[in-house]
Amino acid sequence: MIVAGRTLRGGLDLRADVVVVGTGAGGAMMLRELAARGVDVVGLEMGAHSTAVDFSMREADMLELLMQERGARATADQQVRIVQGRGVGGSTVHNLCLCKRTPDEVLRHWARDLGAARLSPESLAPDYAATEAELSVQKVDAGYLNENNRLFKVGCDVLGYASDYTSHNRVGCMKSGYCIMGCPFDGKQNALKVLLPKAVAGGARVYADARVERVLTRRGRAVGVSGSLLDEAGRPFAPLRVRAGAVCLGGSAVGSAALAIQSGLPDPSGRTGRNLFVHPAGAVAGVFDQPVDGWRGVPQTYECTEFLEFHPGSEKRVWLVPVFAHPIATAVMTPGFGERHAAVMAKYRHMAALTAVVHDESPGRVRVTKAGRIQIDYALSPADQAQLTLGLREGARILLAAGAREVVVNYENDPLTLTDPGQLGQVDARGAPPYELPLTAVHPMGTLPMSDDPRRGVVDSRGEHHAVKGLFVCDGSVFPTSIGVPPQISIYTVSRHVARFVAEAG
Amino acid sequence: MARAGVAGVALGLGGLTLHQSSGYAAPAGDALRALSPKEFAVLLAAGEVILQGLDPELAHEAARWGDGYVARQSSWLRREVKALLHLFEHAPPLLGAGWSRATRLGLEARSAYLERWRASERALLRQGYGGLKSIVFMGAYRDPRAWAHCSYGGPPEHPLRGPR
Ligand SMILES: Cc1cc2nc3c(=O)[nH]c(=O)nc-3n(C[C@H](O)[C@H](O)[C@H](O)COP(=O)(O)OP(=O)(O)OC[C@H]3O[C@@H](n4cnc5c(N)ncnc54)[C@H](O)[C@@H]3O)c2cc1C
Numbered sequence: 001m002i003v004a005g006r007t008l009r010g011g012l013d014l015r016a017d018v019v020v021v022g023t024g025a026g027g028a029m030m031l032r033e034l035a036a037r038g039v040d041v042v043g044l045e046m047g048a049h050s051t052a053v054d055f056s057m058r059e060a061d062m063l064e065l066l067m068q069e070r071g072a073r074a075t076a077d078q079q080v081r082i083v084q085g086r087g088v089g090g091s092t093v094h095n096l097c098l099c100k101r102t103p104d105e106v107l108r109h110w111a112r113d114l115g116a117a118r119l120s121p122e123s124l125a126p127d128y129a130a131t132e133a134e135l136s137v138q139k140v141d142a143g144y145l146n147e148n149n150r151l152f153k154v155g156c157d158v159l160g161y162a163s164d165y166t167s168h169n170r171v172g173c174m175k176s177g178y179c180i181m182g183c184p185f186d187g188k189q190n191a192l193k194v195l196l197p198k199a200v201a202g203g204a205r206v207y208a209d210a211r212v213e214r215v216l217t218r219r220g221r222a223v224g225v226s227g228s229l230l231d232e233a234g235r236p237f238a239p240l241r242v243r244a245g246a247v248c249l250g251g252s253a254v255g256s257a258a259l260a261i262q263s264g265l266p267d268p269s270g271r272t273g274r275n276l277f278v279h280p281a282g283a284v285a286g287v288f289d290q291p292v293d294g295w296r297g298v299p300q301t302y303e304c305t306e307f308l309e310f311h312p313g314s315e316k317r318v319w320l321v322p323v324f325a326h327p328i329a330t331a332v333m334t335p336g337f338g339e340r341h342a343a344v345m346a347k348y349r350h351m352a353a354l355t356a357v358v359h360d361e362s363p364g365r366v367r368v369t370k371a372g373r374i375q376i377d378y379a380l381s382p383a384d385q386a387q388l389t390l391g392l393r394e395g396a397r398i399l400l401a402a403g404a405r406e407v408v409v410n411y412e413n414d415p416l417t418l419t420d421p422g423q424l425g426q427v428d429a430r431g432a433p434p435y436e437l438p439l440t441a442v443h444p445m446g447t448l449p450m451s452d453d454p455r456r457g458v459v460d461s462r463g464e465h466h467a468v469k470g471l472f473v474c475d476g477s478v479f480p481t482s483i484g485v486p487p488q489i490s491i492y493t494v495s496r497h498v499a500r501f502v503a504e505a506g
Numbered sequence: 507m508a509r510a511g512v513a514g515v516a517l518g519l520g521g522l523t524l525h526q527s528s529g530y531a532a533p534a535g536d537a538l539r540a541l542s543p544k545e546f547a548v549l550l551a552a553g554e555v556i557l558q559g560l561d562p563e564l565a566h567e568a569a570r571w572g573d574g575y576v577a578r579q580s581s582w583l584r585r586e587v588k589a590l591l592h593l594f595e596h597a598p599p600l601l602g603a604g605w606s607r608a609t610r611l612g613l614e615a616r617s618a619y620l621e622r623w624r625a626s627e628r629a630l631l632r633q634g635y636g637g638l639k640s641i642v643f644m645g646a647y648r649d650p651r652a653w654a655h656c657s658y659g660g661p662p663e664h665p666l667r668g669p670r
Contacts, residue, residue: 057661060571060648070579072640078633176662184664233578295658327658331643336624338617342559348656373582413625435632 001200002049002088005209005229011238012207012229016042018506019225019244021212021259024090025491026475027250028191028199029131033499035202039506042205042242043196046230046255047087049208051192055182059326062181066094068254075364075378080280080439082376084252088208089192091252091442092488093182096300097168097190098321099137100485101128101493105310113312114480115451118461118497127493135169135189137489144168146177146297151288151352152322153302155398161306166321168301169489177296180326191492210240215247215263215471222247222471246506248463248472249448250495256477257366257447258374260458266467272458275449276364277482278441280380281357282388282432283323283333284395286404291349294324307394308359310484317384318391319484320398323355333438335412344408352399355440356391359484360384366447378441385432392437393427411436443487448477456480463498470505474498530609533570540577540584541591548591549573551609553642555617561651568645575641587641590634594623601626 005012020030023045034041050065063071068084075082085091107124110116131137144165145153156163173187186193200206213227224243228236249256257273265272304320325333327348334344364378380388396407400421409416409427413436416426430436451457454466459478465471474495476487483490530544538546549572553565576587595608603619604611611619623635646652653660 053664053666056664056667058648060644063644064575064578069583070575071644072579072583077629078636174665178661184666234580291657293659327647327653327656328644330656331647332640337556337620337639338558341556342655345656348658371582373580435629 002196002206002208004049005207005240006231008229009238012210012240012242014042014205014242016040016205016242016244018042018246018248018502019044019242020248020250020474021225022090022250022252022255022475023088023191023196023206024085024250024252024475025092025191025488026495027090027248028092028195029492029495030248030250030474030499030502031199031204031206032195032202033496034503034506035199035204037503039503040203041506042244043199043207044210044212044225044227044240044242045088045206045208046211047085047208049088050093050182052182052184052186055178055184057176057178057181057184059181059328062094063328066182073376075376079435080278080378080441082254082278082444083440083442084254084444088196088206089190092188092190093192094180095190095488096179097170097188098300098486099132099135099167099169099489102483102485102490103310106481106483109312110450110480115453115456116461116480117452119450119494124493124497127496128489131489131493131496135194135489135492136171137167137169139167140165140298140301144175144298144301146175146294146299146301147292148294148297148324148352149300149302149322151286151292151402152304152354152398155400155402156302156304158401159398161304161398163302163304163306166301166303168298173298175297177299179299211236212251212259213262215259215265215468217265217468220467221469244506246470246472246502248474248498248502249477250475252475253444253447253477254366254374254376256473256475258368260448261366261368262372265465265471267458268467269455269458271449271456273366273447274363275446275480276366276376276378276444277360277446277479278364278378279357279443279482280360280378280384280388280439280441281355282392282410282437282439283353283355284392284399284407284409285351285353286399286402286407287347287350288352288404289350292352293349294352295326299324304398307390308484310359317359317361317387317484319357319359320354320391320395321357323353325353333410335410335415335438352402352404354395354398356388356395358384358387358391360482363446379434380432388432388437389428392432393424396427397421397424410438412438443476445476445479445483445487446481448473449480450478451480462501464501464505472498472502472505474502533566538573541573541588544595545588545591546573547609548595549641551616552594552620552638553646555613555620556639556642557646558613558617560646560655564646564649564652567649568642571645571648572641575644587637590637593634594638
């Protein structure tokens with residue numbers, strides 16, 4: 001059973017072989033793996049335990065229920081909106097189910113150049129295959145294309161751009177289009193639906209509303225965690241403590257790094273929290289004569305990889321994929337306010353949109369302020385701005401090729417409207433300067449990077465901290481660089497890999 | 507940095523914000539949960555400008571919802587939003603938008619004032635603009651009256667709950 005911490009008025013004091021912090025992609029796979037190996041494991045999740053019946057498909061309510069900081073998380077300068085999950089199942093509850101392995105070039109670079117020896121394509125391949133089988137990952141076909149994705153495909157086909165259907169972890173999908181608010185039809189084969197029930201059936205004890213605030217150490221060894229149980233409003237009301245032979249962090253690249261920092265853990269490489277990549281993304285919208293109703297149907301079933309290459313130093317680092325936002329997110333991201341804004345929103349039904357996602361090289365940083373707040377610093381380097389510009393321009397080209405009457409690039413000061421491919425140079429001229437474009441990032445990673453070289457990594461390629469024995473990390477924090485593709489399947493897989501070593505330590 | 511800045515600047519306005527809290531009528535209906543009558547009036551005034559072109563009642567709805575949203579936020583974010591509202595109310599003179607409070611500016615002047623925040627060189631004001639815009643649009647576009655404006659069909663029937 002998954003216990004709601006809010007009901008435990010007397011607090012929580014437990015012992016276990018292993019305690020896992022967070023129940024998202026990394027944490028849930030760790031819990032499932034350890035339980036299957038007969039390890040006595042406890043999982044602690046700061047957010048609530050919500051299930052299909054709670055996923056109301058109401059945008060504002062679901063932002064509050066499922067997202068960190070009730071949907072208000074952003075970089076300190078508010079330039080990039082950082083969307084992350086909070087709750088049992090983590091970000092896998094509201095993600096879009098796209099599954100794509102980390103490309104071999106990236107894994108080879110990690111193994112060969114960055115000291116993550118155990119993450120070579122060859123060593124991870126069996127774990128990838130097992131994860132994909134467990135989560136029912138399948139390539140979708142034309143039957144899954146909604147109008148937004150179909151138009152994107154038309155544009156790619158007209159231009160001859162490298163493009164293809166994507167793979168997803170969904171079974172019994174009703175194509176409602178509300179994936180981003182949690183699936184009320186329970187079609188997602190994610191941490192919440194697949195892994196945590198198995199973990200619990202295998203004996204794992206999982207607690208929601210349980211926020212870890214400190215990793216406890218003794219003589220250079222992790223010995224447990226402490227924190228607070230949270231009430232319905234998210235306020236602490238009772239203490240929690242779990243003593244364990246090993247601790248595993250699965251709180252995401254933001255949450256785990258923040259926990260390491262606020263616990264005052266040693267940081268010999270000086271990299272804790274510093275190596276943050278986020279896949280910053282900007283959107284382009286096209287207005288079509290016919291209704292698109294882009295919120296209906298399965299999102300992100302088609303992708304364009306024409307401008308995405310993975311060798312280090314690549315000048316093509318942008319992934320193009322259809323995207324569609326419900327009215328609140330669209331209104332917030334649309335520049336301006338008042339009558340002009342309302343006029344844009346009136347075209348909502350006729351809009352198709354896509355996002356240009358940068359395989360970024362600009363490292364940001366997670367910090368914790370004196371008051372205990374998480375602060376995220378992130379700015380695009382000029383090279384990454386150039387990649388974003390490339391993506392916006394080519395995204396606009398795709399929409400025009402698909403027959404858009406006009407294409408809008410959402411510059412805050414004077415949005416750019418294009419009606420003809422001959423005008424695309426205007427995107428290059430405007431570029432992607434700071435604060436000019438509403439940016440979103442949904443893939444934080446890299447803040448506790450893996451390397452067997454303690455000067456380069458916070459954890460080794462078994463996932464164990466270089467300076468704190470018995471402390472492991474199993475989430476997106478461990479990626480040494482950006483991966484350039486959606487990360488969930490890689491996080492599940494790396495967690496499966498790390499679990500072997502955690503089981504030995506616990 | 508910048509978030510803390512909003513509170514800092516509002517405190518810098520000092521006596522101004524503290525002394526001028528009277529004269530704001532509490533909204534009719536349910537009691538406010540996080541905002542004072544003054545803060546509610548400022549959010550409403552901002553909403554009236556931001557939501558021009560939509561059903562005029564939505565500004566009130568957005569301010570109501572915004573009050574609840576702020577109440578559910580962490581204490582530091584609550585402080586920041588309140589500070590932002592005070593700053594918005596009292597900064598027209600600082601931005602050359604007249605000697606009036608924001609809530610007393612006419613719609614057109616208030617719109618021009620908000621535009622100064624949007625286009626400001628100062629990150630603090632731009633961020634404040636972004637914060638107001640987010641709260642107001644969240645509050646408005648959760649409402650079927652705003653869905654009608656953008657022809658959004660709304661969610662299907664919930665398979666486990668039926669229609670709401
Ligand atoms: C809108 C959106 C769409 C996405 N779509 C896709 C997609 O289609 N494909 C894809 O591959 N990826 C997608 N992603 C990204 C993917 O879901 C994440 O990269 C992945 O889930 C991250 O796994 P994680 O284990 O690192 O963290 P998470 O899954 O975020 O889980 C971390 C969990 O830890 C909890 N936690 C944090 N700190 C603490 C603490 N101190 N104490 C207790 N609990 C804590 C959090 O509440 C959270 O539940 C999407 C993300 C978003 C936001």
